[in-house]
Amino acid sequence: MTSVGGRRSGRARDERAERGIPEATVARLPVYLRALTALSDLDVATASSEDLAVSAGVNSAKLRKDLSYLGTYGTRGVGYDVNYLRYQIAREIGLTQDWPVVIVGIGNLGHALANYSGFASRGFRVAALLDSDRARVGEKVGELPISSLDDLEEIVRASSVSIGVIATPAAAAQDVCDQLVAAGVSSILNFAPALLAVPDHVDIRKVDLSIELQILAYHEQRKAAGLAEIKADAG
Amino acid sequence: MTSVGGRRSGRARDERAERGIPEATVARLPVYLRALTALSDLDVATASSEDLAVSAGVNSAKLRKDLSYLGTYGTRGVGYDVNYLRYQIAREIGLTQDWPVVIVGIGNLGHALANYSGFASRGFRVAALLDSDRARVGEKVGELPISSLDDLEEIVRASSVSIGVIATPAAAAQDVCDQLVAAGVSSILNFAPALLAVPDHVDIRKVDLSIELQILAYHEQRKAAGLAEIKADAG
DNA sequence: AAGAGTTTGTGAACGCGAGAACAAAATCGT
DNA sequence: ACGATTTTGTTCTCGCGTTCACAAACTCTT
Numbered sequence A, B: 001m002t003s004v005g006g007r008r009s010g011r012a013r014d015e016r017a018e019r020g021i022p023e024a025t026v027a028r029l030p031v032y033l034r035a036l037t038a039l040s041d042l043d044v045a046t047a048s049s050e051d052l053a054v055s056a057g058v059n060s061a062k063l064r065k066d067l068s069y070l071g072t073y074g075t076r077g078v079g080y081d082v083n084y085l086r087y088q089i090a091r092e093i094g095l096t097q098d099w100p101v102v103i104v105g106i107g108n109l110g111h112a113l114a115n116y117s118g119f120a121s122r123g124f125r126v127a128a129l130l131d132s133d134r135a136r137v138g139e140k141v142g143e144l145p146i147s148s149l150d151d152l153e154e155i156v157r158a159s160s161v162s163i164g165v166i167a168t169p170a171a172a173a174q175d176v177c178d179q180l181v182a183a184g185v186s187s188i189l190n191f192a193p194a195l196l197a198v199p200d201h202v203d204i205r206k207v208d209l210s211i212e213l214q215i216l217a218y219h220e221q222r223k224a225a226g227l228a229e230i231k232a233d234a235g
Numbered sequence C: 001a002a003g004a005g006t007t008t009g010t011g012a013a014c015g016c017g018a019g020a021a022c023a024a025a026a027t028c029g030t
Numbered sequence D: 001a002c003g004a005t006t007t008t009g010t011t012c013t014c015g016c017g018t019t020c021a022c023a024a025a026c027t028c029t030t
Helices: A021-039 A049-056 A060-070 A083-094 A108-115 A148-158 A170-183 A209-234 B023-041 B049-057 B062-069 B082-093 B109-116 B149-160 B170-181 B209-235
Strands: A080-081 A097-103 A124-131 A143-149 A163-166 A187-190 A205-206 B079-081 B099-104 B126-133 B144-150 B163-168 B187-190 B202-205
Touching: A021 A049, A021 A083, A021 B209, A049 A060, A049 A080, A060 A083, A080 A083, A080 B149, A083 A205, A083 B144, A083 B209, A097 A148, A097 A170, A097 B209, A108 A124, A108 B109, A124 A148, A124 B187, A124 B209, A143 A148, A148 A170, A163 A170, A163 B209, A170 A187, A187 B209, A205 B209, A209 B023, A209 B082, A209 B099, A209 B126, A209 B163, A209 B187, B023 B049, B023 B082, B023 B126, B049 B062, B049 B079, B079 B082, B099 B149, B099 B170, B109 B126, B126 B149, B144 B149, B149 B170, B163 B170, B170 B187
Parallel strands: A097 A124, A097 A163, A124 A143, A163 A187, A187 A205, B099 B126, B099 B163, B126 B144, B163 B187, B187 B202
Antiparallel strands: none
């Protein structure tokens, strides 16, 4: 409990940022970043936690607590310097560096993702587009040509890719996932409606359109049932 | 506390399903449904909570508790009848009926969504594609022609649409959202990277690619930092 | 028919995250 | 220079969701 702790080096570092920002907070940092960027574009120099909270759509106490995990970047009685805080959050997330990304599966969705401008604007760069259909290899999508899935390993090594996006049909997803992991990719964003198994050291997140719609349908049905009940009681 | 409760009608109903399935459970029901469908396709007649939990990628106790909110559909010592449970979950979510959906913003993403086969296979039907660009009105995407955003209200009324999907640029999202709400849509799935304000009675869910990537980047950076630290300590 | 073996449904403990509330620290006005 | 005001950073409490653990309920074997 005294002096040397764990495998920390001797150099003093910011204790607060050292270990463990709660996952819920991490998920909100990009939202704050977006709000700060919007304020910055409007030439707002400083903003209170309340201002920011409104822009981000969260409770101000929650926002202050979230920011406190990063460090003490605010000034009591004043608020937060918009550009300074924006930089600090960007640095914390890792957006001060460039992240090469490969997209696997260039169907309708892969196409859309390849052309998505939100990639480049936030430090993500599409390094390659891959598809298992040999007939499509060479075809251009925007600036980039489609490469063969066989070249995955070489591309990942050559461009130091650590993030992969899966936009294949569900049936192919696990196989592609395994290949990505074997090639050295350690973060995966999965758009295929399938459960993917990965080793512990690999992070995986899924985006599932169909699930989102089903959740909406559940609530929608509930609203309709409530109305029907009121009607029945009245009649 | 006795006899007549709230605005319930006199008819007895299943108390369990009557009110309030936890939101976390609702979000998992579609996952269970997918797992059950997969098992059904493999002609598996019954499955234990453990089997299902593995297929769905969750803890079996959690799965049992989730299912218990719907009713008592399992048999102790045996497990769950796959097809029966599948039907019950589908009914609970509201997938026994057909949900017409409108998609607004037919750019790259809107195109991909319009052609997404996962829609139809789960009871969602694309009723119309809308775009504000008059030059594109009439253009066909798959089977459907693009309609003008001006016709939104009529389309919503004619087809009893209650779910809308926003796939426009961020700048247009709030305006489109307001129009959807005004037309009578009460559930919205938003793909635009923008915070949308809606009345209380409207449900909204967002899917944000850029945020997902940023979350992955944070963890990726963390892994890299950890490695660097170990290297530095060793050297 | 009765005991052995399974598997569900649920009570209880625990941990995390949300939000209220407040002390500490900065600015501003006089 | 000092009190009033603003706003942060943090402590505390509460509720929700996850997980463990076990009694109840069912099947199967003999």
